[in-house]
Amino acid sequence: MKNQFVVIGLGRFGQSVTKTLIENENDVLAIDKDEQIVQEIAPQVTHAVQIDATDETALEQLGLHKFSHAIVGIGEDLQASILTTLMLKELNIAEITAKARDDHHGKVLSKIGADNIVFPERDMGDRLGNLLSSNNLIDYLELSSEYNMAEIRAPKAMDGCTLQKLNINKTYGCIIMAIKDENEEVNISPHIEDQIHQGDILTIIGKHKDIRRLQKDYREKSRPK
Structure with a gap:
């Protein structure tokens, strides 16, 4: 059975992670609020959805609790990054990896439940x-x-x-x-x-x-x- 990942935030980091996961034959649900980005990546992934990840109802309807790992690639919008990570934790996803802009951002993400913090720019x-x-x-x-x-x-x-x-x-x-x-x-x-x-x-x-x-x-x- 393939591992199932959800990648939220399809900037440069999110798209790079998504591409590598697909190349390694994993199932990937790609999520971004930008419809054009979602349309561009849709042919490459298992599923692609355009939603605002801070919309708790929209996230719940996607059945994300079934996924083994979530990657939060939102970096610049700190509020969206934190809210999304918090909601994913409440959905009982087994493992959450979140992108952080700096050490302070990383500490907040860790405190609210992110299992792994990455600092790609640093x-x-x-x-x-x-x-x-x-x-x-x-x-x-x-x-x-x-x-x-x-x-x-x-x-x-x-x-x-x-x-x-x-x-x-x-x-x-x-x-x-x-x-x-x-x-x-x-x-x-x-x-x-x-x-x-x-x-x-x-x-x-x-x-x-x-x-x-x-x-x-x-x-x-x-x-x-």
Whole structure:
């Protein structure tokens, strides 16, 4: 049986979530108050409905209690975001994920029942800032408030070293989860005797400050003497 999702608010964030859910073969009910947006997305989703999500009666008539997960993509209209989240909670939807504009907005959403809070604008800004700050950083993802995952291109100072020699876990508290070589072959959970070569793409998990420290140290080690 497919998972059933309802996405409310079809701005850039809501449409992106909807598209990914559909690509992963989930049933999606897409809701927005803008009729044109609803008409445009209707061919791509299971169902699309044009209503004002702050209309409690309209929400109840949709039978949303049958859905396993609701995503509130309303960000700019704080009142609509909060009211919609509150009404979804009262409809006993199992899990609610809500988009927040800032920390204050996120705290309110959490207090009224949202199970997951996402900050797409802030997270994208953090990610872009990290990517622009390092020549070796390919991608960066926040896993939690404390831990991050980074894809880093192995610098010259790592060339020919084994994981045991680098000892990144002990020195930086980070874990190398995978190594992708120049032939696009991926070594998942590499052994301590496996070698790293310059240009390999390393998937690393660790605290933000530790990943930054690792990058800084190896950037300095790789500079011409």
